[in-house]
Amino acid sequence: MKSLYSVAEIRNIEHNMAESLPAGTLMQRAGEAAASAARAILAGRKVLVLAGPGNNGGDALEVAANLAGADTDLDAEVTVLYLGGPAPSADSARALARARASKAVFVDSLPLGRDWGLIVDGLFGIGLARPIDGDMRALVEAINALGRPVLALDVPSGLDADTGAVIGPDGVAIQATRTITFIGDKPGLHTFEGRDYAGQVQLAPLGIDPGQRPAAGARLNEPALFARHLAPRRHNSHKGSFGDVAVIGGAKGMAGAPLMAARGALFTGAGRVFVAAIEPAGAVDFVQPEIMMRDAQDFDSGDATLVIGPGMGDSVTAMRVLFKALEGKAALVIDADALNLIADSPDLQGRLAQRGATAIVTPHPLEAARLLGVTSAVVQGDRLAAARELASRLNAVVVLKGSGTVIANAGGAVVINPTGNAGLATAGSGDVLAGMCGSLLAQGWQAWEAAIGAVWVHGAAADRLVAQGSGPIGLTAGELPLAARAVLNALAR
Numbered sequence: 001m002k003s004l005y006s007v008a009e010i011r012n013i014e015h016n017m018a019e020s021l022p023a024g025t026l027m028q029r030a031g032e033a034a035a036s037a038a039r040a041i042l043a044g045r046k047v048l049v050l051a052g053p054g055n056n057g058g059d060a061l062e063v064a065a066n067l068a069g070a071d072t073d074l075d076a077e078v079t080v081l082y083l084g085g086p087a088p089s090a091d092s093a094r095a096l097a098r099a100r101a102s103k104a105v106f107v108d109s110l111p112l113g114r115d116w117g118l119i120v121d122g123l124f125g126i127g128l129a130r131p132i133d134g135d136m137r138a139l140v141e142a143i144n145a146l147g148r149p150v151l152a153l154d155v156p157s158g159l160d161a162d163t164g165a166v167i168g169p170d171g172v173a174i175q176a177t178r179t180i181t182f183i184g185d186k187p188g189l190h191t192f193e194g195r196d197y198a199g200q201v202q203l204a205p206l207g208i209d210p211g212q213r214p215a216a217g218a219r220l221n222e223p224a225l226f227a228r229h230l231a232p233r234r235h236n237s238h239k240g241s242f243g244d245v246a247v248i249g250g251a252k253g254m255a256g257a258p259l260m261a262a263r264g265a266l267f268t269g270a271g272r273v274f275v276a277a278i279e280p281a282g283a284v285d286f287v288q289p290e291i292m293m294r295d296a297q298d299f300d301s302g303d304a305t306l307v308i309g310p311g312m313g314d315s316v317t318a319m320r321v322l323f324k325a326l327e328g329k330a331a332l333v334i335d336a337d338a339l340n341l342i343a344d345s346p347d348l349q350g351r352l353a354q355r356g357a358t359a360i361v362t363p364h365p366l367e368a369a370r371l372l373g374v375t376s377a378v379v380q381g382d383r384l385a386a387a388r389e390l391a392s393r394l395n396a397v398v399v400l401k402g403s404g405t406v407i408a409n410a411g412g413a414v415v416i417n418p419t420g421n422a423g424l425a426t427a428g429s430g431d432v433l434a435g436m437c438g439s440l441l442a443q444g445w446q447a448w449e450a451a452i453g454a455v456w457v458h459g460a461a462a463d464r465l466v467a468q469g470s471g472p473i474g475l476t477a478g479e480l481p482l483a484a485r486a487v488l489n490a491l492a493r
């Protein structure tokens, strides 16, 4: 299981471990792990180590001592820019003495030149308490402008390890190539701005075995979390075995949105797929004639799983079909315009909450903000908290979309999705995801697993397309269903 620990949880683990280990042990282990990570990505002889005033700086000094120690076989020139205060911790003071005794050269400003084979970022870790400003800010900007490989220690300096936001207002953060994070992985490295700043994330548990770590508040999505539903299909099956999905949406001028969702459902294995259009645009979809076209006004969805909202608009008809869907017993995916209608109506919010936890809601940050009555900046400022709060208010599985999609349920479980890329930032990709959620629900998956499974496969489909050269620039939502089919079949095998 890939646990993600909040800063408070990490501090707690540190606190418990400190009692059973000799002083300085964790910092020494951090310094050793980071020095091997540094060797692995070194792209030249010159190494610049940035060491800040706290224990993150102490880690950096350990790295410098290890790379420039008398006994090292590494032919590196290590320069240390030490920005420590007058009272370093005992651990940091010990690390400083070790680094001073090594071949590392200490400087007090950023040396000219840009031929660093590696820059080690030990300015701030999980102790950053306010935006980086003044000279330190200028240093961060200068480092980022160099465009050299950067290994961040624990967290890229300036990034909030809990939320993935650059600590602001108007903050800056180190842009890392790779982040080696200590004791436990952290949510902020995987969502919002975190993926861009952290680069590749590597965990160094520092010898603390999983049994000594309490359960984490969040985890990273992976197929093991939904694997129980990934069975090969039985020979003795028929289209009724894999459920019906009905996508309700498609107001005037928005006929494409429910079709995208319907294709998402069809290509991930739903037995039969309908589009019930608010404004019927045609009797057949000639690109995908398997999809059955109906009029939402008089459509009887029977037992079909409903995906409601793509391109649905806010007409009286839209409101009426949404009301009916919330009253019904069918499993439900609520997306796009349906979310906006619910945001405007405390009555509908109450009905959704009372319905039981069979609904998946798939807001992007602005839709989530409307539902919570805040701005999208507030939602993005703490995506985990926003998803948790929405899941609890709506008593539903919430998929808060965006880089590092956050999935939460009313029981407090939180998962961050690591698949996907900026190729998904294109119109219609959310519709495809909603259809995929509906498809897995229709095939009998539980709401939680349908949501995390669909999000994982949707992102992996985009990653597959990028690996084939079809993105991220110009990737279209219409390409996702076929790629998702390949990903899902590979998992099922």
Ligand SMILES: NC(=O)C1=CN([C@@H]2O[C@H](COP(=O)(O)OP(=O)(O)OC[C@H]3O[C@@H](n4cnc5c(N)ncnc54)[C@H](O)[C@@H]3O)[C@@H](O)[C@H]2O)[C@@H](O)CC1
Pocket: 014, 018, 026, 027, 028, 030, 052, 053, 054, 055, 056, 057, 059, 085, 123, 124, 125, 126, 127, 128, 129, 130, 131, 132, 133, 136, 153, 154, 155, 182
């Ligand atoms: N305590 C432990 O057992 C371990 C700690 N480790 C390292 O220690 C780090 C946490 O250390 P700290 O708690 O000392 O925190 P940091 O090193 O992240 O930074 C705290 C220091 O920065 C100052 N500061 C905070 N915000 C500032 C700002 N905006 N501008 C200027 N100064 C600012 C604080 O006054 C304090 O001196 C972790 O991220 C990790 O790298 C590791 O060595 C593993 C073990």
Ligand SMILES: Nc1ncnc2c1ncn2[C@@H]1O[C@H](COP(=O)(O)OP(=O)(O)O)[C@@H](O)[C@H]1O
Pocket: 336, 364, 400, 401, 402, 403, 404, 405, 419, 420, 421, 422, 423, 424, 425, 426, 427, 428, 429, 430, 431, 432, 433, 458
């Ligand atoms: N930069 C990104 N990285 C990863 N996933 C992204 C990114 N941008 C968008 N996505 C994903 O693409 C989909 C977009 O959905 P949405 O915003 O509803 O768009 P639309 O309504 O146009 O389909 C979501 O699944 C979202 O998580």
Ligand SMILES: [K+]
Pocket: 056, 121, 122, 123, 124, 125, 152, 153, 154, 155, 156, 157
């Ligand atoms: K750092």
